[in-house]
Amino acid sequence: MAGVRWLILTAAVSGWWIQLILGTTCQEGKFGDTCSYSCHCTPPCNQTTGVCNGACDRGWFGGNGQTCQRENVAFNKTASSSATDYASKGWTADKVVDGNRDQDLLHNSCFHSHSLVPNPTWTVDLGQPYRIHDVRIYNRAGSIHLIRTAVLTLSNTSSSTPRVTCYTFPSDTAQTPDSVYDVTCDGTGRYFTITHSTELNLCEVEIYGMDNCS
Known part of the structure; x- marks a missing residue:
């Protein structure tokens, strides 16, 4: 009992x-x-x-x-470019990851590569390898020609090679009303790079990872 x-x-x-x-x-x-x-x-x-x-x-x-729960792992990370001749105007690589989505170049919120530098690149060091999937690009307003044929790549080293291509903008990419482009870049890497054959004019790039338990 x-x-x-x-x-x-x-x-x-x-x-x-x-x-x-x-x-x-x-x-x-x-x-x-x-x-x-x-x-x-x-x-x-x-x-x-x-x-x-x-x-x-x-x-x-x-x-x-x-x-x-979707973290922009590029926010405030270190960014660089192969074409920085416009740095004196304030159009520097770091403007692309500062959280300012203003797409007016004259507001000094964007990066612009020099037209005389061939195949310009813009790279952000995420600080560690991330598994990513979604990328949002705020292009200069109304400048579709500056994003068409652009190539997105991932790498685990700061060297220009080897890089793995995760997305290429079609040559007939349509102009969106807000000049914002959501694309899939499925892969793992520490260094994310955008390359163009003529010029790059990026105002903000957001790269999304997932917060599991912070």
């Missing part, structure tokens, strides 16, 4: 702990069953689903009814 009472008591205590655990509220800015995921938005997200009602923090994508 004593053994039965002990089993009943143990079951009751176990059930209390389960309810306590399931009813635990995550601290602000966290969500999920174990509160191990970060919201990446303000105001904080739904503590169960992770959905953000407002905009994502800078460097994160989604929000407004979605989660903010």
